[in-house]
Amino acid sequence: xxxxxxxxSLVSFMLVIALMITxxxxxxxIIVMSGAYSLISAAMFVNLDAVDVAFxxxxxxxxxxxxxxLAAMAWLPAEEKRDKALVILPLIVCFAxxxxxxxxxxxxxxxxxxxxxVHQHVAPRxxxxxxxxxxxxxxxxxxxxxxxxxxxxxxxxxxxxxxxGVLLILTGKTGRVQNDKANNDIRxxxx
Amino acid sequence: xxxxxxLRVVTxxxxxxxxxxxxxVQFHGDFGPGGGFQAGxxxxxAFILYGxxxxxxxxxxxxxxxxxxxxxxxxxxxxxxVGVATFLLGAEFLxxxxxxxxxxxGQHYGxxxxxxxxxxxxxxxxxxxxxxxxxxxxxxxxxxxxxxxSVKAKTSIKKRA
Numbered sequence: 001x002x003x004x005x006x007x008x009s010l011v012s013f014m015l016v017i018a019l020m021i022t023x024x025x026x027x028x029x030i031i032v033m034s035g036a037y038s039l040i041s042a043a044m045f046v047n048l049d050a051v052d053v054a055f056x057x058x059x060x061x062x063x064x065x066x067x068x069x070l071a072a073m074a075w076l077p078a079e080e081k082r083d084k085a086l087v088i089l090p091l092i093v094c095f096a097x098x099x100x101x102x103x104x105x106x107x108x109x110x111x112x113x114x115x116x117x118v119h120q121h122v123a124p125r126x127x128x129x130x131x132x133x134x135x136x137x138x139x140x141x142x143x144x145x146x147x148x149x150x151x152x153x154x155x156x157x158x159x160x161x162x163x164x165g166v167l168l169i170l171t172g173k174t175g176r177v178q179n180d181k182a183n184n185d186i187r188x189x190x191x
Numbered sequence: 192x193x194x195x196x197x198l199r200v201v202t203x204x205x206x207x208x209x210x211x212x213x214x215x216v217q218f219h220g221d222f223g224p225g226g227g228f229q230a231g232x233x234x235x236x237a238f239i240l241y242g243x244x245x246x247x248x249x250x251x252x253x254x255x256x257x258x259x260x261x262x263x264x265x266x267x268x269x270x271x272x273v274g275v276a277t278f279l280l281g282a283e284f285l286x287x288x289x290x291x292x293x294x295x296x297g298q299h300y301g302x303x304x305x306x307x308x309x310x311x312x313x314x315x316x317x318x319x320x321x322x323x324x325x326x327x328x329x330x331x332x333x334x335x336x337x338x339x340x341s342v343k344a345k346t347s348i349k350k351r352a
Contacts, residue, residue: 051224055216059232064317067239071324134298136221144226145302149285153270155228156309160267163316167260170323 003047010044025080027073035066048111052140122147193245202244209237217310218303227306231313239321247325256322259315266312273304 017037024030038061045054109116130142144152193199217230242250273285280289287301288294 052226052229055225055229056232059229059236060317063236064232064239064321067243067321068324071321071327133295134302135295136299136302138221138223140224141220141226141302141306142298145305146287146298149274149287149301149305152305152309153274153285156267156270156312159316160263160312163263163320167319167323170327 006047007044010040010047013040014044025082027076027078027080028070030080031066031069031073034069035062038062038065195244198244202240206237206241209240210234213237213310213314217306220306221299221302227309227311228313230306231310232317234310234314235317235321238318242321242325247322250322254318254322256319259319259322262311262315263319266308266310266315269308269311270305273301273308277301 014037017033017040021030021033021037024033038057042054042058042062045051045057109118113119126139126143126147130139130147131137134142134146136142213230213234216225216233217227220226220230238250238254241253273287273290275284277286277289278284282289285301285305287298287305290297290300
């Protein structure tokens with residue numbers, strides 16, 4: 001019962017913040033409110049017993065992306081450009097997609113239902129044998145690093161390559177000079 | 192923010208405990224919630240806090256960008272290295288059983304090392320991204336030439352900022 005009350009209050013907080021973001025035009029306020037939104041969803045993950053996801057959401061969603069948005073905001077005007085024309089097509093698309101999602105929610109298995117399809121494939125084997133085999137109490141870690149070690153290697157490589165790409169775009173000084181030179185050369189040839 | 196005594200004192204007091212908590216999340220991931228991804232962002236958050244309250248220059252002295260960029264690759268290399276090591280020891284890629292005398296022990300070592308690699312890559316990538324974003328500046332020292340089409344865009348952005 002208390003979980004339900006907490007969930008209801010968290011969801012209504014999130015709804016209020018989402019509406020405030022929609023109707024606000026000041027970028028700074030929007031960024032700070034999206035940080036608050038992430039923080040509340042982190043609280044929601046704690047309520048769902050997913051503490052590690054909550055860590056990540058609080059640190060990345062509420063902390064790091066807010067900082068990045070603020071850094072990017074230094075290059076933008078403080079106010080959103082106001083567009084007075086009513087946009088009908090996006091409104092229709094939003095309502096259609098939203099109602100489709102609401103309709104699909106009814107067909108989801110109940111939260112934590114052990115007999116739902118996703119918990120029938122390999123999960124029972126992991127739960128039954130991982131402690132006897134590996135002597136590690138946290139099944140999430142054994143699945144992440146051992147059973148699915150190859151996937152996690154891929155995730156790490158993705159993090160690395162994504163960071164590398166952004167760093168090259170933002171700080172690739174030699175590359176920029178060379179590119180400009182190359183572009184100029186190409187333009188010279190064109191002329 | 193450097194001149195605000197409250198922020199300075201709080202940051203200096205919290206810096207070490209945040210990193211300690213990150214290390215706890217990193218190496219206690221076998222027993223409680225956590226692991227490399229979470230620990231990485233927590234440790235990076237400590238450095239980002241330092242950089243925000245003091246300055247980017249002081250953060251760069253604390254964590255030189257060259258080292259941070261090298262650590263990005265180092266983490267991924269450690270992870271792949273474990274895979275190659277198991278490969279050379281005669282098992283499948285990333286089968287940690289062969290890393291120690293007993294399979295369970297080998298799995299322990301393997302998971303610990305692999306998670307360390309993940310934490311290293313995540314922490315240094317986030318820190319590197321923060322430093323790149325915070326230090327991003329449109330280059331001024333380049334001589335504007337007639338041909339360069341980007342000069343107009345640059346000045347207009349500067350005016351707005």
